[in-house]
Amino acid sequence: MRNVLTQAKRIVVKVGSSLVTNSGAGLDLNALNNWAKQIAGLRANGCEVVLVSSGAIAEGMQRLGWKQRPSAVHELQAAAAVGQMGLVQAYESCFRQHGLHAAQVLLTHADLADRERYLNARSTLRSLLNLRVIPIINENDTVVTDEIKFGDNDTLGALVANLIEADALIILTDQTGMYTADPRKDANASLISETQAGKPELEAMAGGAGSAIGRGGMLTKILAAKRAARSGAHTVIASGHEIDVLPRLLQGESIGTLLTASALALDARKQWLADHLQVSGRITLDAGAVRALCQDKKSLLPIGVTQVSGEFNRGEVVAVLDVDGKDIARGLVNYNADEARLIAKKASSEIEKILGYVDEPELIHRDNLVLL
16 A cells, blocks of 8 residues: 555655754754755655644744743743744755745644635645745744644644645654554554554554653644545654655655555545634534434434533534534534524424524534534
């Protein structure tokens, strides 16, 4: 199956903090030159490449003389603002040596949650790729809040892969790939060379937090692969310390862990629904409604709703939960939160009597709902 990478024409490459900094001691210019050289080679062979790069906060910490990552949000934002200057300047200089321009693109979840801004971001990235520019993407840490943050660049990489409908997501880290257990703790742990993205047992195998410099652990990478697979993108988790890792991967060499996507990808609109990390409200269903959605592929009717939480307006994206509180779907709701509470557990024929009007018989129509 490694030949799926040889066919990839549009890829997202995510490099972690440990691969672009000297263990937190500022940017490693030799490393950045190495990534620029490899990406330029891919570009010369007809590949379109988007780079998601960590390192801004680590570079800011070094410039400000901070030894430990701060916990205060305003200090993290200050470090990001300082570090972005150095990160982008360094990348632009490196890519210019190979006859390429780089462009900085800073995103928050709010940029991708709004449909119009989502489409604008996609158009901008595609235009940059058509112009043979290398987009360098990072989370906009200088303005981000908990409500609109991605949380880590692994997740951001997956969302960008979906945004531009990439063929592959390559997550480069300081680990050689995913193992059956944490190799630092279990001598019998073995490398998983290839498996399908989204298998539940993968999340159980994944470890906890990463290094003191970065935020992502193996679990975030497994979840990123699961998310990227929804748009048909295959994911590789591999060591960025491997010599010429990018061209070797795209030549089909077996390096790290390949997580393949299933044959069926969501259409673009449903992919946008699935990629909502934060939602305004949650709707909990009874067992019958869960079966109707998951097995019978039906719309969500009010009668199957047991609880409505949060505040939302008609047309906003809400999360749909099963009886155990597990997140099973996203959908565009036809009624606001107060109205949804009033018609919960009621038949669709009673909506007009309860609300004084009826807009739709469904709380969420099947065409506006995507299962996770």
